[in-house]
Amino acid sequence: FLVLKDVLFFLNPARFHDGFPQKNRTFAGKISLKERSMEQKNYQRTTVTAALPYANGGVHIGHLAGVYVPADIYVRYLRLKNQDVIFIGGSDEHGVPITIRARKEGVTPQDIVDRYHSMIKKSFEDFGISFDIYSRTTSKTHHQLASDFFRKLYEDGKLLEKETEQYYDEEAKQFLADRYITGECPHCHNEGAYGDQCEKCGRDLSPTELLHPRSTISGSSPVLKKTKNWYLPLNEYQEWLKTWILEGHQEWRSNVYGQCKSWLDLDLQPRAMTRDLDWGIPVPVEGADGKVLYVWFDAPIGYISNTKELLPDSWEQWWKAPDTRLIHFIGKDNIVFHCIVFPVMLKAHGGYILPENVPANEFLNLEDDKISTSKNWAVWLHEYLVDFPGKQDVLRYVLTANAPETKDNNFTWKDFQERNNNELVAVYGNFVNRALQLTKKYFNGIVPACGELLEADRQALNELKEVKTKVESLLDVFKFRDAQKEAMNLARIGNRYITECEPWKVWKTDPKRVETILYISLQLVAHLSIAFEPFLPFSSAKLRRMLNLDRFNWDELSNTEILKPGYQLAEPELLFEKIEDETIETQRQKLEATKRANEEAAYRAKEIKPVIDFSDFEKLDLRVGHIKACEKVKKANKLLKFTLDDGSGTDRTIVSGIAKFYEPEELIGKDVLFIANLAPRKLMGIESQGMILSAEDFNGDLSVTSLLRKVKPGSQVG
Numbered sequence: 260f261l262v263l264k265d266v267l268f269f270l271n272p273a274r275f276h277d278g279f280p281q282k283n284r285t286f287a288g289k290i291s292l293k294e295r296s297m298e299q300k301n302y303q304r305t306t307v308t309a310a311l312p313y314a315n316g317g318v319h320i321g322h323l324a325g326v327y328v329p330a331d332i333y334v335r336y337l338r339l340k341n342q343d344v345i346f347i348g349g350s351d352e353h354g355v356p357i358t359i360r361a362r363k364e365g366v367t368p369q370d371i372v373d374r375y376h377s378m379i380k381k382s383f384e385d386f387g388i389s390f391d392i393y394s395r396t397t398s399k400t401h402h403q404l405a406s407d408f409f410r411k412l413y414e415d416g417k418l419l420e421k422e423t424e425q426y427y428d429e430e431a432k433q434f435l436a437d438r439y440i441t442g443e444c445p446h447c448h449n450e451g452a453y454g455d456q457c458e459k460c461g462r463d464l465s466p467t468e469l470l471h472p473r474s475t476i477s478g479s480s481p482v483l484k485k486t487k488n489w490y491l492p493l494n495e496y497q498e499w500l501k502t503w504i505l506e507g508h509q510e511w512r513s514n515v516y517g518q519c520k521s522w523l524d525l526d527l528q529p530r531a532m533t534r535d536l537d538w539g540i541p542v543p544v545e546g547a548d549g550k551v552l553y554v555w556f557d558a559p560i561g562y563i564s565n566t567k568e569l570l571p572d573s574w575e576q577w578w579k580a581p582d583t584r585l586i587h588f589i590g591k592d593n594i595v596f597h598c599i600v601f602p603v604m605l606k607a608h609g610g611y612i613l614p615e616n617v618p619a620n621e622f623l624n625l626e627d628d629k630i631s632t633s634k635n636w637a638v639w640l641h642e643y644l645v646d647f648p649g650k651q652d653v654l655r656y657v658l659t660a661n662a663p664e665t666k667d668n669n670f671t672w673k674d675f676q677e678r679n680n681n682e683l684v685a686v687y688g689n690f691v692n693r694a695l696q697l698t699k700k701y702f703n704g705i706v707p708a709c710g711e712l713l714e715a716d717r718q719a720l721n722e723l724k725e726v727k728t729k730v731e732s733l734l735d736v737f738k739f740r741d742a743q744k745e746a747m748n749l750a751r752i753g754n755r756y757i758t759e760c761e762p763w764k765v766w767k768t769d770p771k772r773v774e775t776i777l778y779i780s781l782q783l784v785a786h787l788s789i790a791f792e793p794f795l796p797f798s799s800a801k802l803r804r805m806l807n808l809d810r811f812n813w814d815e816l817s818n819t820e821i822l823k824p825g826y827q828l829a830e831p832e833l834l835f836e837k838i839e840d841e842t843i844e845t846q847r848q849k850l851e852a853t854k855r856a857n858e859e860a861a862y863r864a865k866e867i868k869p870v871i872d873f874s875d876f877e878k879l880d881l882r883v884g885h886i887k888a889c890e891k892v893k894k895a896n897k898l899l900k901f902t903l904d905d906g907s908g909t910d911r912t913i914v915s916g917i918a919k920f921y922e923p924e925e926l927i928g929k930d931v932l933f934i935a936n937l938a939p940r941k942l943m944g945i946e947s948q949g950m951i952l953s954a955e956d957f958n959g960d961l962s963v964t965s966l967l968r969k970v971k972p973g974s975q976v977g
Contacts (some may be wrong), residue, residue, distance in 0.1 A: 280296040303582040304343035307334050308562040309388075310589045311351035311396065315360045316377040318382055319637035320670055321630040322590075324623040324658040327740045330588035331388045332659070332829055335733050335793040339813035345577055345722060347385070347566045348390040350376040353539040354554035355438040362476070368538045372397060382640045386651050392569040401564035405557050406543040409532070412491075413544050417607040419490040419529050426454075426466050426481035428474040431965050434535035435466070435474055435481055442469030445629055446942070447916050460897060460916055488550065489542070490529035496603045496790040501612070504598065512737070515619050518594045530600065539895070541959045559601040563611075581611050587617045594619050618737040620697065621663035625740060626668050634857045636850075638670070650793040653679050653835070661928065672850075676843045681931045682747065688835040690753040691787065694780040695805060695831035697762055703822060704783055704831075707774035708824040719756040720819055723749070723786055727816035730790055739794075748792040753783040778824065781806075785821040789813065798834055805829050880936035881952075881976035883966065884911065887921040895943050899923060901951065905935065906973015914947035920961045932964045932976060 309330040312318055318327070330346070337344040347830050352372035361368045372395070380393050395401070412418050426435045426476050440454035445468050447460035454466035456959035466472060467483075474481050502509075504519050511519075532553045533542045539551025551557075567574040577583055587597045597617050605611040624630060643654060655677050661668045698704055712720075724734035733742035757780050762773045788802040789811060803810070806822065807829045815821055822828075892914065899918045903911045913933060932952040939946050953961040 262659045262943050263847060278901070278909055301582065302584040303580070304577065305337060305584045306345055306346075306347065306562075306566070307337075307586045308347045308588065309390075310587075310593055311558050311561050312351050312379055313354065313356055314350040314352045314372040314379065314395070315357045315880055316375060316632050317629060317642075318379055318640045318653070319632065320625070320640070320643075320658060321623045321637065323386075323640065323654070324662055324668075324670070325386050325590040325620040326588050327383070328655055329618070329620065329662065329737070331890060332739050332742075333586070333588070333734065333737065334389060339789070339792060340494045341812055343735060345391045345566065345569065346389060346560050347392060347565050347569070348377055348763060349389070349392070349394040349396065349561050350378065351554065351558045351561065352395050353557055355536070356434040358436075358538045359438060359475075360538070363969060369397070372837075378641055382644065387655070389796075392565050394561075394565040395569050396561045397565075398564065398568065401561055402540050402567045404564040404567060404877045405540050405552060405560045408560055408563075409552060409556065410543050412604070412607055413489065415493075415607075418532065419492050420487060420529075421490055421529070421906075422485055422487045424483040425535065426472065426474075427484035427486075428477055428481050430477040430479045431474065434484070434486055435476070435538060436534060437466055439475050440466045440469065440472050440481065441475055442472035445470055451900060476495055479814070486535055487546070488531045488533045488535070489544075489547075491532050491556075491600070491603060491607070492529045493527040493599065493603055494529060496606060497523065500527075500599060500603070503602070508616075509927045510736075511616060512618055512664070514621060515593055515594055515598065515617055516593070519598050522595055522599060523618050527599070533824065539731045553701065555596050555600060556604065559596065559604070566672065581612065583612055584615045585612050587614050588618045589617060591619050591621050614739070619666045623658070623661070623663050623668055626672070635853050637855070638846075649797075650838075652798045653661050653683060653838075655814060656683060656743070656795060659739055659743045661866070664738065664740055672843045676838050676840075679838050683835040684837055685748040686754060687747065687787065687791075688833060690750045690780075691756065691784050691802065692831065693757055694753065694777065694784050695828065697757075698777050698781060698828060701762075701766060701770075701773060702777070704828040706822045706824050706826040706828065707778050709778040709820075710771050710775040711773065715756065716775060719752060719783065721781060722752050723819065724817060725910055726786060727813075730816075731813075734793070743794050745781050746787070746794060749783065749787055749790055753780060753787070756783070774888075779820050781828075782819055786816055789816050801832075802834060805831055877977075878936075879934055881929055881932055882906070882935045883970050883972055883974040883976070884913075884933045884951075885972040886926050886929050886931060889926045891918055891923060892943050892945065898943060899926075900945060901926070903931075903933065903949075904972040905933075906971060911935075911948050912946065913951055914942040914945050915953070917951075917953060917961045917963065919962070926963070929963070930966050930970065930972070932966075 268466065307330060310326045312322060334344055334346040350372065357368050357371050360369045364371070376395050378590065383390065383393060396405075426440055428439075429490050429525070430433055431534065435454070437454035441451055442454075443450050444452035444457040444460060444462065444464070446462050447457060448470075449457050449459035452459070452464060452469060453466065454462055454469060454472070472481055473479065500519075501523050504516070509516065531549065533550045533556075534553050536551045537550060538552065540557055541547070542550040542552060563574070563578055566577050570577065578585075589597050594617065597614065597619075602613050605613055606641070622629070625636060625638060628636060644651070647653065653675070657670070657675050660678055661670060662676070695704075698706070707863070728743065729745045730742050733739075733745065757776070760776045762776045765776070766773050772818075782804070785806060785808070788799045788806065792799040805828065807827060808821075884903060886901055887904050888902040889901050892900050897916045897918050898914055899916075899921070901913045901915060903913060905911045934950045934952070937949050939948050941947070952964045954964060955961055
């Protein structure tokens with residue numbers, strides 16, 4: 260079959276995207292999970308990639324929960340099943356954020372990436388993220404492969420050469436990348452918006468949309484200047500993408516499929532694959548001096564180059580063989596690049612397989628606030644490993660239990676403590692300790708023989724047999740949170756069984772019965788060491804040492820006699836330990852100190868604006884308005900629509916971006932201040948006739964202004 264399939268692929272590659280006929284996807288529409296599972300059985304190997312972290316800072320719990328822990332779980336699971344799999348990672352060492360950090364610190368970009376690549380790599384190793392290779396995009400192998408990849412697209416006529424106007428800093432004598440330009444957001448009027456995004460209102464921007472743009476390098480106002488770059492014509496691949504994704508991959512997670520659909524429902528536009536920068540891989544064509552490959556062209560090729568570095572003689576079978584499956588683990592902010600841009604690059608190049616699945620996660624928040632690297636609002640992996648030595652698995656367990664698989668989720672130190680103490684210690688660790696200590700007490704640590712089975716024994720063994728099927732079926736479809744729950748249920752089964760059977764009481768009257776109870780309990784313990792191996796590798800290794808067992812594979816989960824009678828166990832010890840309140844309070848205080856520092860920094864950053872004449876102030880018509888009605892604007896998470904009585908006898912409509920901070924009903928009936936003489940502007944199709952005044956706290960919270968006394972609508976402020 261595989262030989263025939265290869266022949267068909269050679270004769271008609273258009274009908275294959277991953278080595279399997281496309282008729283089910285193209286003509287029958289949705290393909291079921293069962294059908295896809297049947298297809299996957301024909302794969303000979305799996306290439307797993309995890310998003311390349313930027314080498315301009317450390318790794319935090321958001322990165323771990325979103326990408327690296329689920330990827331590691333999946334790879335460890337496939338290895339336990341003795342499947343051919345490679346796990347590819349590495350540092351993304353090009354791009355503007357790195358140059359910005361280098362400029363701030365007065366060092367070279369290479370200094371920055373060398374420092375953080377080493378930190379990230381060591382943190383992953385210490386945390387047990389089991390990459391087969393963790394390399395970098397500044398390697399010679401990567402530079403050569405990325406250059407060759409671009410050159411082939413260029414020579415095959417797959418790129419568009421376009422001349423456009425971009426901002427240029429005349430003082431610094433260089434074109435400005437989006438992040439080197441700041442200005443006033445045209446939507447929310449945040450004065451610190453970047454050229455690609457306003458971090459206050461979340462809108463995607465282009466530099467030319469900014470009001471009063473300025474260069475972050477020199478502080479001067481940039482000018483528009485013509486420049487030439489090369490573009491990937493995504494629009495030419497739109498219909499192919501619709502067929503490949505919308506018809507062929509309806510089994511993808513709803514957040515991934517939905518985001519792809521929203522992009523494909525719009526008209527895709529050519530996207531620049533080169534940039535006017537001095538840090539990156541030089542564009543390998545004539546007339547491209549001073550230009551480098553766009554980081555989102557360069558970075559995903561890093562998966563391929565790192566594979567080539569790992570397997571120089573056989574890397575192509577992991578990226579080009581039709582019987583290889585490709586899985587990308589990423590966060591939701593990278594969906595468009597891994598599901599649209601990179602597949603188009605591979606399709607345009609030819610010869611490469613395409614991703615079979617992209618199980619992207621949503622975001623993890625920290626103590627109910629968005630994780631922010633710039634504000635140091637994060638739990639950093641390298642710091643955790645110092646503060647909690649030997650507790651890698653506790654964090655892995657908590658992050659998996661709170662995995663943001665379908666929506667944003669939240670990490671709190673209180674929940675971290677409770678899950679450790681109430682689940683890992685009180686359920687999993689408690690059962691293991693009871694079973695091993697009782698075996699030591701009554702049988703000198705030797706596995707006893709199994710006697711006649713009673714109903715409670717048969718029930719426990721039947722439930723044990725079901726664990727493999729349940730956990731496996733969930734891991735196969737990337738439901739890691741539920742799979743870990745099922746693994747923990749095995750410990751709950753064990754606790755219930757040993758509690759109901761009460762071997763410490765039965766010993767006095769029927770020692771033979773205790774042999775059976777502990778025999779079954781020990782089989783449950785052995786199964787736990789396998790079931791938890793993908794999730795908690797350090798604890799599973801520790802448990803295997805206590806059981807005197809070497810490493811075993813996934814198939815043994817169906818074996819009800821892993822530990823045979825007469826087998827000598829090692830000395831039992833506690834698998835987990837409680838985390839005390841004082842330890843958690845230390846972490847909470849660290850976050851509080853960060854919050855205070857951010858508030859102080861925000862206060863210092865909010866400089867008093869330049870002095871103005873009173874006549875300038877008089878130009879503003881500030882008035883009191885009474886809120887008659889308020890409602891959320893459809894399809895806009897941040898906007899509220901107000902109907903104000905402004906004293907004129909005609910209601911006034913104002914749209915304001917404060918939906919995150921108020922429910923509409925909270926505001927109805929309130930008197931607020933508003934600017935009455937701003938030129939109207941449309942927001943989400945609604946004409947806004949003014950601006951409601953709000954005060955912004957240092958943490959970004961907005962509070963509408965109100966009055967101490969009741970005054971009539973329309974009253975002027977002055």
